[in-house]
Amino acid sequence: MSAPLTLDGVACMRGGRLLFEGFDLRLAAGEAAVVTGPNGVGKSSLLRLCAGLLAPVAGRVVAPSRSLLGEAAALDADLSLGRALLFWARLDGARDAARDRVAAALAAVDLAVLGDVPVTMLSTGQRRRAALARVVASGAALWLLDEPANGLDVAAVARLEALVAAHRSGGGAVLIATHVPLALPDAQAVTLRGPAAASC
Ligand SMILES: Nc1ncnc2c1ncn2[C@@H]1O[C@H](COP(=O)(O)OP(=O)(O)OP(=O)(O)O)[C@@H](O)[C@H]1O
Numbered sequence: 708m709s710a711p712l713t714l715d716g717v718a719c720m721r722g723g724r725l726l727f728e729g730f731d732l733r734l735a736a737g738e739a740a741v742v743t744g745p746n747g748v749g750k751s752s753l754l755r756l757c758a759g760l761l762a763p764v765a766g767r768v769v770a771p772s773r774s775l776l777g778e779a780a781a782l783d784a785d786l787s788l789g790r791a792l793l794f795w796a797r798l799d800g801a802r803d804a805a806r807d808r809v810a811a812a813l814a815a816v817d818l819a820v821l822g823d824v825p826v827t828m829l830s831t832g833q834r835r836r837a838a839l840a841r842v843v844a845s846g847a848a849l850w851l852l853d854e855p856a857n858g859l860d861v862a863a864v865a866r867l868e869a870l871v872a873a874h875r876s877g878g879g880a881v882l883i884a885t886h887v888p889l890a891l892p893d894a895q896a897v898t899l900r901g902p903a904a905a906s907c
Contacts, residue, residue, distance in 0.1 A: 709771060710735050711849040711880035712757060717766035719752050725902045726752055728765065732897060734849070734880040739871065739891050742884040744899035750884035751778060753899065754851045757882060774799065774845035776838050776852045782826045788837055789813070789822035792844055799845040812844035815870055817863070831858040843870060849880050856887040864889070 711734050718728035726749035734740060742750045755761040756768055758775035782791040789809060796805040796812075813819045816836040821829065829837060835858045842850050850871070856864050868890045871881050883889065 709769060711770065711772065712882060713767070713769040714757070715767045717756065717763045717768060719749055719756055719761065720764045721749070721752055721761075725764075727899055727902055730766070732882075732895075734882060734895075736848070736878040736880060737875045738895065739875055739881040739883065739893075740895035740897050741889070741891060742882065742897045742899060743886070748899040748901060750899060751853050754853050754882065754884055757849070757851050770849050772846075772848040773851055774842045774847035774849070776842045776850070776855055778853055782834075782837055782841065784825070784827040786826060787823050788818065788826055788829065791826050792837070792841055795841050796844045799847065801844065801846060805844075808844040808846065809840075812840040815843050815866070816840045817866060832860055832863060835859055836863055839867065839870070843874075848878070849882070850874060852881060852883045852885075854885055854887075855883060856885060856889060 714730055714732045717730040719726045732740060742753060744750055752761060754775060756763055757770050758773055783794065792809045792812065793805055796808050801808045813822055816839050818833060818836055818840060821833065839855060855867055859867060871891060874881060
């Protein structure tokens with residue numbers, strides 16, 4: 708079985724500018740990596756590459772089963788939270804299990820009571836938790852989390868850390884870009900420094 712994530716010699720360009728090159732990373736089942744680096748160095752771009760939303764200009768990205776929590780929540784603002792998540796769970800292939808997965812994911816991020824509330828009415832932190840619920844409900848082996856702690860209160864950060872730990876215990880893998888320190892035992896540290904010195 709292939710690893711949840713393999714990057715070999717990856718180079719990334721955006722807006723005609725080389726962000727990094729020769730980048731290697733492998734996450735096996737149960738592993739996590741935390742990507743850090745200054746604003747604009749390419750952390751979000753790296754996650755988008757892993758999600759298949761950007762193409763590398765060189766190298767190879769292999770991530771057979773992945774779900775991205777990006778900067779935007781990607782949930783339909785006009786739908787109720789439950790329906791918006793159900794749409795994604797079905798798109799992610801949950802089919803018959805979709806309702807159960809969404810209910811479990813909402814409970815996991817402590818939003819079960821807001822399932823009938825329109826996405827547009829959620830607070831900043833609730834939106835972030837809703838976006839995390841989408842990833843949880845996806846059933847993907849690889850979670851790609853871009854600044855998942857933005858806007859979260861202390862209890863929600865602890866829940867995020869516990870969810871990541873549980874996902875890893877179940878054989879999943881997680882790649883996180885964050886400016887907020889998170890308790891992620893044994894996570895690989897990946898530091899992006901720019902084109903001349905990207906390393907991990
Ligand atoms: N759609 C785009 N088109 C062109 N350039 C882009 C685009 N999105 C991002 N960039 C550029 O790519 C570079 C890396 O952006 P990215 O968002 O990956 O950085 P980051 O490390 O995640 O930053 P931050 O810590 O501020 O979130 C920046 O210089 C940015 O201006």
